[in-house]
Amino acid sequence: MAIQTNINESLSSVFIEKYKQNEYASLARAVADMCQQALSKNGIPHKTQSRAKEPESLRKKIEQRERKNGRYRTLEDVHHDIVDLAGARIILERWEDRHFVKEIINETFKVQKEELKNEKSGYEAVHYRVYPKQNGWQCGPHTTEEEPLVEIQVQSWYMAQWANVEHDAQYKTSKGPSQAMSNSLDLWLQLSKLTEFLAEQTKAIKAKQDAKDKQKFRGRKHVGNHLDKWFSDDGNAADWAKNQKEMGSSTALEIYLDARGWKTPGSLNRLLYEHFGPEAQDEYSDVAAQYAGIDLNRVIYLMDRVVLNCGENCSGAFEIPNNHEVHAYKIQVILSTFIWMNRLFLPTYGWQRLFTRIEDQKTVREGILLLGMSARQNFAEESSLADDEVSKLNRLWDWFYESRDRPIMLAFTMSNQGAIRDVPKEKTDLRNALRPLIAALGRGMT
Structure with a gap:
């Protein structure tokens, strides 16, 4: 009521x-x-x-x-x-x-x-x-x-x-x-x-930029254009980095970023800001001294810092393939190492000379001559190695693993951590890398 x-x-x-x-x-x-x-x-x-x-x-x-x-x-x-x-x-x-x-x-x-x-x-x-x-x-x-x-x-x-x-x-x-x-x-x-x-407009612009930063690069030209723009824009690279005029191989960088899952403008920008700031000048000089005889450029320096300066995180940086027999995997990694070196380091004789001046010529010569055989380059799809071939391969693998030459360390570590080049599709690059080296080692040059 x-x-x-x-x-x-x-x-x-x-x-x-x-x-x-x-x-x-x-x-x-x-x-x-x-x-x-x-x-x-x-x-x-x-x-x-x-x-x-x-x-x-x-x-x-x-x-x-x-x-x-x-x-x-x-x-x-x-x-x-x-x-x-x-x-x-x-x-x-x-x-x-x-x-x-x-x-x-x-x-x-x-x-x-x-x-x-x-x-x-x-x-x-x-x-x-x-x-x-x-x-x-x-x-x-x-x-x-x-x-x-x-x-x-x-x-x-x-x-x-x-x-x-x-x-x-x-x-x-x-x-x-x-x-x-x-x-x-x-x-x-x-x-x-x-x-x-x-x-709201500012947030919309930022959201649009964030979406753009997450879109994958369309190819090496896109990567190269992005690098050129980043280094030319004010407020990005430090003066010392702008003075380093040689950019390096955008193709190599694209392949590397793709292997890391970093093939986006946002991921690349993060690396560039981290390694080309004012505080990195002394670090650049120290790294350059370890590439004596090789023209150190921005791409090589960037890869060096990420691959060889990751400390304990290096082992988990890439997903190492687990679907290959161990010897086939070692062959792939070593061949990939040569392709990386031929792509990254100029002049060519600069990095090849690293192999002809080492003390253990026999190990390197036998291993590289073994890998120079086209049948061994297709080993993953074919027959097993003989015992003496396995021994040669293992000795060569250990030599790469223990090498302290910076260019070799960089190319081998990249490949061993998962950034393996496509050997069947890059046979021309592989031949260009191995033929003069095999010829020099075959003559027993020191």
């Missing part, structure tokens, strides 16, 4: 007298806490607030509604009309997250109504009226069988700041805001909207 008031008794006074602000505050706080937990769990930057309507603010709102719509007949009519007695606010750092917030609110509460606010005053937000999914709340002049409503306001950070001031100007002065205050609020609102628009 509806609760009737005496004809001379103020309905607003009765409602306010029965209004349990503390319980509404507890309800609002509980809803805000539920929002806080759900949003934080989903990684959405935000701030939550809660409040129960102040009795004086409630009285003014009841009087405004009665002037506009006529007198209320019962206390239940007041309660059903004033839906923001308990309120929670979600202030978003990123306004575009409001779509995720909608999903979370619908999962967390029973939503009675969703309303997009776009008022003449300039206020923009999304308001939800929700029922908490729990029982036992008793607020105001209704029973525990009637679930209490809570209003959740979802606002941007900029709109929340403006709305606080605008609300105080509208409701906390008897005459309303002055003209000067109204003008100031209008200007503030426009600036807030402009700031919000610019923030």
Whole structure:
């Protein structure tokens, strides 16, 4: 039965007298806490607030509604009309997250109504009226069988700041805001909207750039163009790096990046910023000294730093194939090493001379002569090696593994860690690398 008031008794006074602000505050706080937990769990930057309507603010709102719509007949009519007695606010750092917030609110509460606010005053937000999914709340002049409503306001950070001031100007002065205050609020609102628009535009531009950075290079020319632009743009490379004019093989770099899973502008930029900054100049000089007789360029230096300067992480840098018999794998790695060296290091005689001046000529000569046989280059698909051939291969493998010549270390380590060249498709490069070396070793040159 509806609760009737005496004809001379103020309905607003009765409602306010029965209004349990503390319980509404507890309800609002509980809803805000539920929002806080759900949003934080989903990684959405935000701030939550809660409040129960102040009795004086409630009285003014009841009087405004009665002037506009006529007198209320019962206390239940007041309660059903004033839906923001308990309120929670979600202030978003990123306004575009409001779509995720909608999903979370619908999962967390029973939503009675969703309303997009776009008022003449300039206020923009999304308001939800929700029922908490729990029982036992008793607020105001209704029973525990009637679930209490809570209003959740979802606002941007900029709109929340403006709305606080605008609300105080509208409701906390008897005459309303002055003209000067109204003008100031209008200007503030426009600036807030402009700031919000610019923030969203900036994020959209960044998202577009991030997507571009994750797209794979289309080929060696794309890699080469990217390198040229990076070194020419101001603020990227240090002066010492710009003075190193030789770029190196973009084809070799493309193959290497692909083997590492780094064949994107974003991944390459990370490496370039790390190894061509001001603090790396002394390091470059130290590395250059270890490539005596070979023209050290930017690509070689970059690969050297990543491959030979990774410490304990080197062993896990690549996924080593496990579907090859060990001797076949060793042949592939060593042949790949020669292709890498022929691609990377100029002049050619500079790196080949490393093999003709070593002390253990026999091991290297026998091993390379063995690998120079075309049948052995196709070993993975053919017959097994003889015992003496296995011995020669193992000795050559150990020699590569223990070599301290920087160019050999770089090419061998790259191949051994998974960046294996496609030997069948690169036979011409392999022949160009091996023939003069085999000829020199065959003559027993030292």
